[in-house]
Amino acid sequence: MSLIASGYLTPTNVQEAVSLKRKLRDKALVVAGGTAAVQLISKMIIEPQAIISLEKVPLDYVKIRSNSVEIGATTSIAKLIQSRGLPNALKKAAESIHGLALKDMATVGGNIFTPAPAGDLATALLSLDAVLILRGGRGMRSVPLSNFYRGPLQFNIKPDEILTAVKISRPPKLSAFLKQTPWKYSGPTIASVSASLDLDRNGRTRRAMVALGGLTTHPYRAKKVEKMITGKKLSEQLIDGAAQQLTDGVEVIDDALASSWYRRELAQVLFKRILYNFISGGD
């Protein structure tokens, strides 16, 4: 392996993958399912000297325990859907990715790096307060997904690191995900909303996490909205008021798919649908 300067590399375990990444750093593109990464090459956004394919690295697993969920980075959407006991938002986000080939190719880890108008799993994972497990030259590092996005295709990952797993600790009791696409069974995401709540004994919100996707290159948490609904009993009035703050201070994408005005309105509608459903006892 020491002579490798370029090519299509297929490490067989995490240590090998990391040592290749240490050597090649940003000259190498890490590829799992390929659905997003290969487009970076074919659309000439990047020209990597080497490909580090994770196809032989055993990161294809879902571990569901009583108080945590851990998903290997190369787990496909199809495999994720088959797992029992996933938080509802994550399950719904996975099911909203349509098409036999896409479900079988796209991976959970890859989805974290996939920009709008795709990457719906990241929106759900963000609302579940997921943590990314990164492995690099200096060992393991945990980064909350809420602290991972730095800008368009810019991430809080070092050149010698590889994403190996996504972990959700203390999955919230209530969670839901909704997205809107131009047509029912496929197509780019115009907007997606994922929300998770824990309620206390009196029905007050103890913990609230709200994530929005499709509005910006990568999903974000609506912290202001979370603050507005935490510690309170949810009512339609409170939900409607909070909805107006979802895109506060956010520059929303305005393109041929939808205007920024439309996306903002749509995000509010999806948010209200989710939270109304929570107070009426659904999930």
Place this chain on the structure above:
Amino acid sequence: MRIRFKLDGQDVEVDVKHTDTLLKVLKDRIGVGSVHFGCGEGSCGACMVLINGRLRYSCLTLAGYVDGKEVTTVAALARDGELTEIQRAFLENDAAQCGYCTPGMILTAKVLLEKNPSPSDEELFDALAGNLCRCTGYIPIINAIKSVSRR
């Protein structure tokens, strides 16, 4: 780099770049006719092939990935000139108009029906979501697949 793989049962050896897509290699280098370029971003399904039996967009698969694997195109489904049940159903239902999407549609139908011989409408539409027919002949395509599914 040199890769070796089985293409429709035949051994193939070809020099590729690590950034070449499988679609490019199949279509431009080897001259496979049934694998089409449509969108190049995994939306249309015109480039679909089976890799070790699994449905893949060849436009989103790097050529290096198939080294040592088996690639099957729609051309290998018929045996001794005898079409498969799904292919016959496409003919009988006039499910091909211009034919550009047909290889991908047939491969998707094949994989779906192997996994799930009697799909509901919901499951059928979900599975076919990654295949676009620009002639918009979806009704005959759905009818063809339904005619061979066990209900």
